[in-house]
Amino acid sequence: MPQSERVDPARSPIEQVDRRAAVGGATPDQAAFREELLARGLLIDSGVPGLYGRGGAFEDIRQRFDALVSAAAAPDQPETMRFAPLLPRRQLEASGYLHSFPHLAGSVFAFEGRESDAIEQHERASRREDWSAFQRMTDLALVPAACYPVYPALAARGEVPSGGLVVDAGSAWVFRHEPSQDPARMQMFHQRELVRIGSPGEVLEWRDRWSERGLALLRRLGLAAERDFAADPFFGRSGRMLAHNQRQQELKFELLVPLGGIEPTAVSSFNYHREHFAEHYGLLFADGSPAHTACLGFGGERVVLALLFTHGCEPGAWPAEVRHQLWGSV
16 A cells, blocks of 8 residues: 555646655645654654654554444454565565556665675765665565555465455555655655455445445544545556556545645545555466455554644644543543
């Protein structure tokens, strides 16, 4: 589920990214909000745009929201799976991600050389010069969406059971190479993700039912959430057609809330992949037909930021009903 804001149909996703970069990557409201978050210790600056530590109060809110999602998912009786924030590079290659989102991907490099190379690498790094010549690509890549490790894991089991299944992929770290001063556009963040595998009808019914659940969940927290169809930030000219088709076929929609930008910001997305992952990984039913998949994800940090932006940076002063939803009888 790629982290993206509402898509202006008059612009391609790449043009929108360029437009944000042209104005510094953040509106004045977003920049001011970021400074307040840092001043209060809710976020901890790393010196790299889009990479933050989280203070205790921030993490407490995120984990309590995560528990609300788990409670909402309980009727689906999901199977629990948890993965590292790394995946085999071959899985990323097989998924088609590098075709659609090469500008967002991250791969892991490491030193492989002689002692003299290590000395030279250290000396260059100490002078803050380029030392990339001493690094080689490893077999690992950074996870770009929490659902990506789920599909090959299920394919390794063999046939998809009749009726399919739901997988709870947890609140996983994911990476997107989108450096920005907008606090809602992080390079490393948590996705709270669920995946549905089944027939087209089963998958679409689940996705649409969950969009209502998600909307109700956010509104109970006092957020002015709205739903809209959307498109992922596909790369290049061919990406414009992919984005257009995605919107026309209503394969993706998002839940959006005000977060200081020119447009509302997506805090959750619901994606119908059709048979895309089945074809890449061999997710088949007993009769040989491909399973369809869908995923839904909440951006953990974005939900927390939306709550802080809406209700203020002092959680103790939030409306009683919002506090009750998150902390119970406090």
